[in-house]
Amino acid sequence: MTKVVKFGGSSLASAEQFKKVKDIITAEDSRRFVVPSAPGKRFSADTKVTDMLYGCYDLAAKGKDFTKEFDAIKDRYNGIINELGLDLSLDNEFDVIKACFIGKAGRDYAASRGEFLNGIVLANYLGYNFIDAADVIYFDDRGMFDSRRTNKALTDRLEGLDNAVIPGFYGSMPNDTIKTFSRGGSDITGSIVAAAVNADLYENWTDVSGFLTCDPRIIDDPAPITTITYKELRELSYMGATVLHEDAIFPVRKAGIPINIKNTNKPEDVGTLIVESTSQKPQYTITGIAGKKGFTVINIEKDMMNAELGFGRRVLEVFEKNGVNFEHMPSGIDTMSIIVQQEAFADKEQEILAGIHRNCHPDSIDIETDLALIAVVGRAMKSNRGTAGRIFSALAHSHVNVKMIDQGSSELNIIIGVSEDDFEEANKAIYDIFVETKL
Ligand code: ADP
């Protein structure tokens, strides 16, 4: 049995956390391949090492003095090394990194050093082999993850090794520069390694006891989800349930490897098992709720829109030409609404409006900003009648005005648009009706 275990930033934020991690790894022989993140926050006002590195590099890139900021990063690692009593010095690594900062090696290089250094410390502490992710994780010329080259390099390198620590979050480009995945990307590295070694299980260790039915920053102590399908998880993580990076499921899914989300601070909790499919019924009608703020809706009206061939295509063409993705597109007979991310749209607003006028000659266009989207996700919704009705009545009860509703044809999720001001209240209302009162 082989497990790949990934530990997030808070699981490796201090020497005390490192000890918990070692206990977990040594508790089972199967935990042979370890993917660490950079040290995260030790307390809520603390700064993640990744953010310290970005800040430090930004000073370096402007040619400013960054000694103080760099020393603070050194202190984080030296504190851990000293408290664990390790016979290890990172002085050479620090010198190289400093020189590369001065030589403007790039923001991605800078950020990646958090995982790189933490990997060296963890490998030393565990007595495991250290493998630099730059030698085994590859991107192509366009900056896309190169799965074929990576798989070959990883299998060649890990074959015959009893154990290894491979830092998360980064890899290398064909020209040997360092590139990172997007934030939270160590989850993706863990998944890639699990697929390459054909692991039986990918354990993702974090600071919560699994995927929860709602964001714990909105609902106090929400009920955990014991089993969730890849599809449900992707819907939830895309919509802001950030416990697992939304792209982390692809490598393991292809290989049929389940993911288990576990809590480093409560290893005895079962956590959440993420699987391709399951006969297990969810505990509630819904599996989970997640949401995001920062959307804009563009409402387009034109009499007899439904009879006008190609109207929708011409509208979407304008967005495409301006490089703006749309998230949802609910429509009526004479109306069509396009929901986009506020930030991306704001840059191109006037070009897009002019384009729609020119291309489609609508009767009116009206824009609403500061919209929040909430995804109510669940494989059981298909077989339960009246889910949408219950959501509506719960929201009406809480005086939340629903601005948009969109149900995918898979009946796996219902997306609700509300004003950002109503976001927390709407989450609570939906959570209460399905989870608290078990309807
Ligand atoms: P790590 O550093 O271990 O990768 P993250 O911070 O990326 O951890 O993810 C864990 C955090 O995700 C939790 O502390 C929690 O605040 C947040 N979170 C948001 N939505 C959910 C959810 N539905 N279930 C669990 N955690 C969630």
Ligand code: ASP
């Ligand atoms: N350390 C990186 C970040 O803060 C990657 C990760 O934690 O997964 O985004």
Ligand code: MG
């Ligand atoms: Mg994370």
